[in-house]
Amino acid sequence: MDNDKIDRIINKHRGKAGSLVQVLMEIQEENHWLPREVLEKVGEKLDVPLSRVLRIATMYKTFSLTPKGRHEIHICTGSACHVRGARRVLETVQDLTGIKPGETDSDSRFSLETVNCQGCCALGPVVAIDGKTHGRISPDEIADALKKYD
Amino acid sequence: MARINSAAELEELRKDIVSKRDAAKPCVAICAGIACLGPGNDRVISAFEEEIRKQSLEARVEIRATGCHGFCEKGPIAIIYPGEICYLQVTPEDVPEIVSQTIVGKKVIDRLVYTDPDTGEKAARQSEIPFYRNQMRLLTGNSTRINPKSIEDYLAIGGYAALAKALFEMKPDQVIEEIKKANLRGRGGGGFPAGSKWQTARNAPGEEKYVIVNAHEGEPGAFMDRALFTGNPHLVLEGLIIGAYAIGSHRGFIYTRHDTPQLRENIAIALAQAEEYGLLGENILGSGFNFNVEVHLDVGIFVSGESSALMRSIEGKAPEPRPKYIRTSVSGIWDRPSNLNNVETWANVPQIISKGSGWYGSIGTDRSKGTKLISLSGNICNTGVVEVPMGTPLREIIYGFGGGIPNGKKLKAVHFGGPMGGSIPESLIDSPLDFDVLAELGTSLGAGDMLVMDEDTCMVEMARYFLDFLSGESCGKCVPCREGIRQMLKILTNITKGKGKEGDIQLLEEIAGVAGEAALCSLGRSIAKPLYSVLKYFRDEFEAHIKEKRCPALSCQELAASGGAKEK
Numbered sequence: 268m269d270n271d272k273i274d275r276i277i278n279k280h281r282g283k284a285g286s287l288v289q290v291l292m293e294i295q296e297e298n299h300w301l302p303r304e305v306l307e308k309v310g311e312k313l314d315v316p317l318s319r320v321l322r323i324a325t326m327y328k329t330f331s332l333t334p335k336g337r338h339e340i341h342i343c344t345g346s347a348c349h350v351r352g353a354r355r356v357l358e359t360v361q362d363l364t365g366i367k368p369g370e371t372d373s374d375s376r377f378s379l380e381t382v383n384c385q386g387c388c389a390l391g392p393v394v395a396i397d398g399k400t401h402g403r404i405s406p407d408e409i410a411d412a413l414k415k416y417d
Numbered sequence: 418m419a420r421i422n423s424a425a426e427l428e429e430l431r432k433d434i435v436s437k438r439d440a441a442k443p444c445v446a447i448c449a450g451i452a453c454l455g456p457g458n459d460r461v462i463s464a465f466e467e468e469i470r471k472q473s474l475e476a477r478v479e480i481r482a483t484g485c486h487g488f489c490e491k492g493p494i495a496i497i498y499p500g501e502i503c504y505l506q507v508t509p510e511d512v513p514e515i516v517s518q519t520i521v522g523k524k525v526i527d528r529l530v531y532t533d534p535d536t537g538e539k540a541a542r543q544s545e546i547p548f549y550r551n552q553m554r555l556l557t558g559n560s561t562r563i564n565p566k567s568i569e570d571y572l573a574i575g576g577y578a579a580l581a582k583a584l585f586e587m588k589p590d591q592v593i594e595e596i597k598k599a600n601l602r603g604r605g606g607g608g609f610p611a612g613s614k615w616q617t618a619r620n621a622p623g624e625e626k627y628v629i630v631n632a633h634e635g636e637p638g639a640f641m642d643r644a645l646f647t648g649n650p651h652l653v654l655e656g657l658i659i660g661a662y663a664i665g666s667h668r669g670f671i672y673t674r675h676d677t678p679q680l681r682e683n684i685a686i687a688l689a690q691a692e693e694y695g696l697l698g699e700n701i702l703g704s705g706f707n708f709n710v711e712v713h714l715d716v717g718i719f720v721s722g723e724s725s726a727l728m729r730s731i732e733g734k735a736p737e738p739r740p741k742y743i744r745t746s747v748s749g750i751w752d753r754p755s756n757l758n759n760v761e762t763w764a765n766v767p768q769i770i771s772k773g774s775g776w777y778g779s780i781g782t783d784r785s786k787g788t789k790l791i792s793l794s795g796n797i798c799n800t801g802v803v804e805v806p807m808g809t810p811l812r813e814i815i816y817g818f819g820g821g822i823p824n825g826k827k828l829k830a831v832h833f834g835g836p837m838g839g840s841i842p843e844s845l846i847d848s849p850l851d852f853d854v855l856a857e858l859g860t861s862l863g864a865g866d867m868l869v870m871d872e873d874t875c876m877v878e879m880a881r882y883f884l885d886f887l888s889g890e891s892c893g894k895c896v897p898c899r900e901g902i903r904q905m906l907k908i909l910t911n912i913t914k915g916k917g918k919e920g921d922i923q924l925l926e927e928i929a930g931v932a933g934e935a936a937l938c939s940l941g942r943s944i945a946k947p948l949y950s951v952l953k954y955f956r957d958e959f960e961a962h963i964k965e966k967r968c969p970a971l972s973c974q975e976l977a978a979s980g981g982a983k984e985k
């Protein structure tokens with residue numbers, strides 16, 4: 268991620284309440300993960316010790332300290348999706364990709380995360396791949412869908 | 418857009434907006450909510466735009482991308498006004514026909530209207546569809562009638578009149594008195610009386626005070642706050658400004674989810690528009706009252722919806738709760754008095770101020786007043802958001818609005834309140850929707866998320882599931898919660914794998930007891946609630962798992978060897 272962009276984000280929030288969380292979030296949204304150097308830079312610029320930056324960056328689930336794969340799979344394991352069989356869907360994806368939630372495969376093809384509830388329970392079980400929602404999906408259908416991503 | 422400088426100018430503006438509008442002008446209201454996005458409401462909206470351009474109808478037809486219509490099961494939904502013709506499961510391919518047949522030709526397309534699955538009867542108008550017919554949509558009714566990105570739409574239906582009334586006709590204490598008399602109770606889970614909280618914040622020493630909207634909505638299966646706030650952001654904002662005036666606060670915060678772009682956008686637009694009209698900022702409506710609002714985003718951890726954790730998060734710190742010897746209404750953000758209420762709580766305020774506490778008190782039960790938004794999910798035919806008066810029997814919600822259980826299955830239990838709530842069995846569904854009744858039954862109304870479970874659901878597995886959920890959400894600050902969840906989860910996981918031992922239930926109860934007494938916040942103190950409710954109503958299922966290594970619902974896979982599971 269280039270320095271100008273980071274500077275722009277930091278300058279936008281500098282001096283405002285709660286700026287650290289907001290800055291990290293915008294960088295995460297742009298860059299999909301938070302490299303160590305970026306965290307150091309944010310700490311310096313906002314005058315926050317690195318230990319506190321790390322504490323925030325490791326606590327909130329949205330932040331990732333490792334690079335993501337080309338395709339991000341988010342499987343909803345909220346209660347409604349759970350009673351509609353989300354576990355089987357998750358198991359299928361784990362089997363096919365060989366990774367567990369929080370991991371990225373060695374080819375950097377897929378990253379897998381579970382999420383709590385996307386608020387679209389009518390579509391449960393729900394899987395989002397690169398932000399595209401696949402609703403009312405069965406283990407077979409998700410297996411098919413994954414083939415389309417390389 | 419000119420500033421409005423008095424109550425009279427507000428009324429004039431409203432009349433002016435209404436007079437320039439033609440009630441007979443056709444309008445398509447398309448749900449732009451999140452559940453309709455999956456099946457393609459964005460493509461439906463573009464298709465309407467394109468078709469209307471093609472037929473050169475831009476000047477004669479309005480397209481309105483609205484908040485959630487509630488009937489998520491049948492999305493994408495498009496309602497065509499003025500006839501209120503409601504089309505369900507609309508695809509982009511249907512759009513040309515809708516434009517020429519219904520918008521231009523005023524004819525109903527039979528194939529797209531609601532058909533009752535039992536009787537085959539059709540219902541073309543939204544208000545005739547059983548899902549909507551018996552609701553009392555005081556808070557959500559306007560969501561299909563206004564464009565959430567247009568403050569003029571909100572002003573046209575009388576928006577901000579309650580604020581004008583509060584500012585010019587009532588003293589702050591009178592506003593608080595009205596909210597107290599209405600007995601408005603918090604919609605975020607606790608059911609705490611809003612009026613007394615406001616009073617505490619008002620009375621707390623200090624010049625600088627804050628008011629906050631809790632739009633975190635972290636409970637799984639809860640999606641009504643997003644529906645309401647996305648669909649009618651000014652309603653929540655008006656409630657917040659009235660509250661700020663009553664409490665004596667000049668700075669407000671909206672704490673909401675980072676992962677819902679429509680909601681973020683609609684809030685940002687609403688704030689900017691309100692400021693331009695002088696409904697936010699300095700000297701609001703010429704009353705001399707000043708108030709500003711800023712938006713803060715949560716970044717995805719359940720505990721950050723808890724009051725003290727939320728306030729830490731707004732300060733830019735890790736969202737860890739603190740013990741509540743001193744309430745946040747006395748010492749919250751930067752140790753200043755901070756009054757936090759849920760989205761739906763704030764949204765109730767304008768109508769109480771306009772119509773009075775007497776009117777409000779006539780709706781609901783003895784101690785639970787007004788309406789409640791319920792998000793129905795799980796094994797239910799109609800997943801969606803319904804708004805019903807407090808006191809509505811749960812049976813009516815499940816069968817009347819929810820349409821019952823799909824695939825011919827039997828109802829087993831309903832669960833309220835997510836990981837801090839509890840389940841009650843089918844035999845108790847004639848109970849009314851009421852804060853205190855549900856608490857007595859061992860569950861909790863929670864945010865109003867109602868998870869319906871059919872006979873194939875294993876209740877032991879559900880107790881395990883909620884602890885598993887919490888294991889990723891506890892902040893880890895206090896031991897009873899952090900370690901309690903871990904140990905309980907281990908025991909429960911073993912039980913669902915057929916490795917349960919004699920004495921497990923007692924051990925679970927013991928750990929749960931300690932967490933319930935000693936944890937710092939309500940998250941830790943409630944971790945055992947789902948478990949307790951399952952032990953209370955479904956103890957035999959537990960014993961079957963432990964003693965007979967059998968899953969009566971045939972759901973636990975590891976018990977399959979003994980003929981205990983089947984594919985779902």
Ligand SMILES: Cc1cc2nc3c(=O)[nH]c(=O)nc-3n(C[C@H](O)[C@H](O)[C@H](O)COP(=O)(O)O)c2cc1C
Pocket residue numbers: 602603604605606607608609611631632633634635636719720721722723724725757758759760762763938939940
């Ligand atoms: C772990 C935890 C999570 C919570 N999450 C939310 C939430 O997402 N939204 C909400 O309004 N209240 C939530 N609450 C309740 C808040 O602490 C607080 O009671 C509420 O926002 C006050 O508003 P009310 O009185 O209007 O309900 C949560 C509480 C706990 C303990």
